[in-house]
Amino acid sequence: MASFTLHGIPVSRGISIGRAHLLTPAALDVKHYLVPEEQVEAEVKRLQDAIAEVHRNLQELWTELPKEAPTELGAFIDVHVLILSDPMISEAPLDIIRSRHYNAEWALVTQIDELSAQFDEIEDEYLRERKQDIQQVAERVLKVLMGTALSAPPVPEEDHFQPQMIVVAHDISPADMLAFRDRSFVGFVTDVGGQNSHTAIVARSLDIPAAVGMSQASRLIEQDDWVIVDGDAGVVICNPSALVMEQYRARQANLMKARKRLLKLKKTPAVTKDGTPITLLANIELPDDCGPALEAGAVGVGLFRSEFLFMGRGAQGLKVPGEDEQFEQYRKAVLAMKGRPVTIRTLDVGADKPLDQTEHTALNPALGLRAIRYCLAEPQLFLTQLRAILRASAFGKVRILIPMLAHAFEIDQTLGMIEQAKAQLREQNIKYDAAVEVGAMIEIPAAALALPMFVKRLDFLSIGTNDLIQYTLAIDRVDYEVAHLYNPLHPAVLNLIAMTIEAGHKAGIDVAVCGEMAGDVKLTRLLLGMGLREFSMHPAQLLAVKQEILSSDLARLVPRTRRILRAMEPAAIAEAVEQLQSV
Structure with missing residues (x-):
C-alpha cells in the first residue's frame, strides 16, 4: 500500500x-423509499422511538460521565439534548413522513439538509458550530434507525496485542x-x-x-x-x-x-535562571478541577469559567442555578484551593456558549449581546452571581474577573453592580471580603488600546488571547477554512499583548495571560521576554511550561523580545521566536 x-x-x-x-457517516448509507399510507403512522413511531432512544443514551452519558472526563463534555452533551428536543428535529421530520410518505431515514436527512442549507447562508461562528452539532445529533438518530448505533469495534478479551x-x-x-x-x-x-x-x-x-x-x-x-x-x-x-x-x-x-521527567518538577518553585519568580495558575471549569490543578503544582486558579455551572443542565431538566447553589460551588472551589487565590470569571455566555438555544437571533452573535453585555442586560441574574461570588470570598482569597469589557461606562456599571451586591449582603448581615479585587479580561483590541481607563478603575488584568487574536485578525477561530489565518504571532497581536503587560506594570497591577498562548511552551519565553509574570492554563500544560521557565534567562530574553516586537515580517518573527528556544 x-x-x-x-x-x-x-x-x-x-x-x-x-x-x-x-x-x-450514516447519512451516506440512507435508503430512500416511499411508505404506503397504511404504514405511515408506524414509520412516524419508528422515528419517534429512535429519537427517544438517543435521548436516553445522552441522559445515560450524563449520569455515567467518568470523573476524569473533561467537564466541557457535560455542556456539549446538553447542547445535543437541546437540539434533539427542538421541534425542527423532533417534529418537522414527522410531518415530512406524513405529507410526503418518505421513510424515516430519508425524512430526517431531508430535514437536516434543509436546515444545513439555511445555516450555510449565514457566515457566523455560533451558527456554524450549531450546524455541526445538528448534523452530529442527526447521525446518532440515523445510526439507531439503521441499527449501527455502536460504532466502536469490540475488543477481543483475550487479544492483548490488539x-x-x-x-x-x-x-x-x-x-x-x-x-x-x-x-x-x-x-x-x-x-x-x-x-x-x-x-x-x-x-x-x-x-x-x-x-x-x-x-x-x-x-x-x-x-x-x-x-x-x-x-x-x-x-x-x-x-x-x-x-x-x-x-x-x-x-x-x-x-x-x-x-x-516533568512529574519531578511538581514541587519545584517556578523561578527563572536569574531568580525571577513566576506565578503559574490553573484554568478550571468546575470545583472538581481543583484537585488536578493542585496535583500539577498550580499556586491558584487564574480562571474559573463560571458559565459551566449554568450550562449542561437541560439534560437534567434544571433551570439557571440560584444564588445558594452557585455559592456552594464557588465556596467548594475556594476551600479546595486551601488559601490559594481563586479568580472567578463572571458569566461569559454568547456566541459559542448559549444558555438557551432559542435566544440567539443576532446576525453575528460573536459581536452581539454576550459576556458582560449580556450580564448588564440581565441585572438580576448578574446580581445573583455577584452575591454568590462575594459570599464565597469570606472563605478564602477570591478575585472577580469581568469578560469582554471595552467601554468606561461598562466598567463603571459593573463596579456599581458589585457595590450594590455588597450592600444587599450587608443588609442581610452576610459576611464577604470587602476588599475583593476586581479585574478585566483584555480580549478586545479596543480594550488593549485604551488601557489607562482600565488600570485607573481596576485591580488586575487578564489577557484572553483566544478572543483577542480572533477579534484583532477578524478570524473565526473554529472555521477550518480560515483557521490557518489564526496566528498568535501576528505583529498586531504581539504588540497588543506587550502593551497590556507594560501598562499593568507601570500602574503596579498584576497582568496574566489566561488564553491558549499561556499553555503553549513554544511561546513561554516570548511572553517572559515581554514581561509576563503570571500564566494561567489547563493543568495538563503546567509542568511543561514550568520546565521552560526554569531554563529561561530574562537578561538574554528581553532584548531579543524587543527586536521581535519591532519586526513586521511573519517569517522573521517566526524564526526569531524559534531561536528563543535555544537562548
Whole structure:
C-alpha cells in the first residue's frame, strides 16, 4: 500500500500510532423509499422511538460521565439534548413522513439538509458550530434507525496485542468520543474542525494526539491502514515505511520519558535562571478541577469559567442555578484551593456558549449581546452571581474577573453592580471580603488600546488571547477554512499583548495571560521576554511550561523580545521566536 502524508491543524500535542478505524457517516448509507399510507403512522413511531432512544443514551452519558472526563463534555452533551428536543428535529421530520410518505431515514436527512442549507447562508461562528452539532445529533438518530448505533469495534478479551486505534471521521462529536474511552483509542483525525472546535478542546483535555481540518482524510484513509498522528505538527502519515515508523516510535518513546521527567518538577518553585519568580495558575471549569490543578503544582486558579455551572443542565431538566447553589460551588472551589487565590470569571455566555438555544437571533452573535453585555442586560441574574461570588470570598482569597469589557461606562456599571451586591449582603448581615479585587479580561483590541481607563478603575488584568487574536485578525477561530489565518504571532497581536503587560506594570497591577498562548511552551519565553509574570492554563500544560521557565534567562530574553516586537515580517518573527528556544 502506498504511503502518503496529510497536513491539517494541530490541536493536541503528542504522537500516536495505530490502525485506522473509519466512522462512516450514516447519512451516506440512507435508503430512500416511499411508505404506503397504511404504514405511515408506524414509520412516524419508528422515528419517534429512535429519537427517544438517543435521548436516553445522552441522559445515560450524563449520569455515567467518568470523573476524569473533561467537564466541557457535560455542556456539549446538553447542547445535543437541546437540539434533539427542538421541534425542527423532533417534529418537522414527522410531518415530512406524513405529507410526503418518505421513510424515516430519508425524512430526517431531508430535514437536516434543509436546515444545513439555511445555516450555510449565514457566515457566523455560533451558527456554524450549531450546524455541526445538528448534523452530529442527526447521525446518532440515523445510526439507531439503521441499527449501527455502536460504532466502536469490540475488543477481543483475550487479544492483548490488539493494535491501538486511530479514529478517522469526517467529524466526531465530543459525546461520541466517550464510546472509545474504554477501548484502545489513542488518537483521532477529522476532515473538519479548527484549533478551538469542540473536538479539539476535548482532545486537549483528554491529552489525546489529534489533527483536524484534514479535508479528505476520511475518504483517502482506508479501514485498518497504519496511521501516525503527529499532534504537534498537525501531520498524519498513512501506511508509513518501516524507517518512518521506526523514527516515530523512537520519538514517541522519548516523549513518554520526557513526561515522566516533568512529574519531578511538581514541587519545584517556578523561578527563572536569574531568580525571577513566576506565578503559574490553573484554568478550571468546575470545583472538581481543583484537585488536578493542585496535583500539577498550580499556586491558584487564574480562571474559573463560571458559565459551566449554568450550562449542561437541560439534560437534567434544571433551570439557571440560584444564588445558594452557585455559592456552594464557588465556596467548594475556594476551600479546595486551601488559601490559594481563586479568580472567578463572571458569566461569559454568547456566541459559542448559549444558555438557551432559542435566544440567539443576532446576525453575528460573536459581536452581539454576550459576556458582560449580556450580564448588564440581565441585572438580576448578574446580581445573583455577584452575591454568590462575594459570599464565597469570606472563605478564602477570591478575585472577580469581568469578560469582554471595552467601554468606561461598562466598567463603571459593573463596579456599581458589585457595590450594590455588597450592600444587599450587608443588609442581610452576610459576611464577604470587602476588599475583593476586581479585574478585566483584555480580549478586545479596543480594550488593549485604551488601557489607562482600565488600570485607573481596576485591580488586575487578564489577557484572553483566544478572543483577542480572533477579534484583532477578524478570524473565526473554529472555521477550518480560515483557521490557518489564526496566528498568535501576528505583529498586531504581539504588540497588543506587550502593551497590556507594560501598562499593568507601570500602574503596579498584576497582568496574566489566561488564553491558549499561556499553555503553549513554544511561546513561554516570548511572553517572559515581554514581561509576563503570571500564566494561567489547563493543568495538563503546567509542568511543561514550568520546565521552560526554569531554563529561561530574562537578561538574554528581553532584548531579543524587543527586536521581535519591532519586526513586521511573519517569517522573521517566526524564526526569531524559534531561536528563543535555544537562548
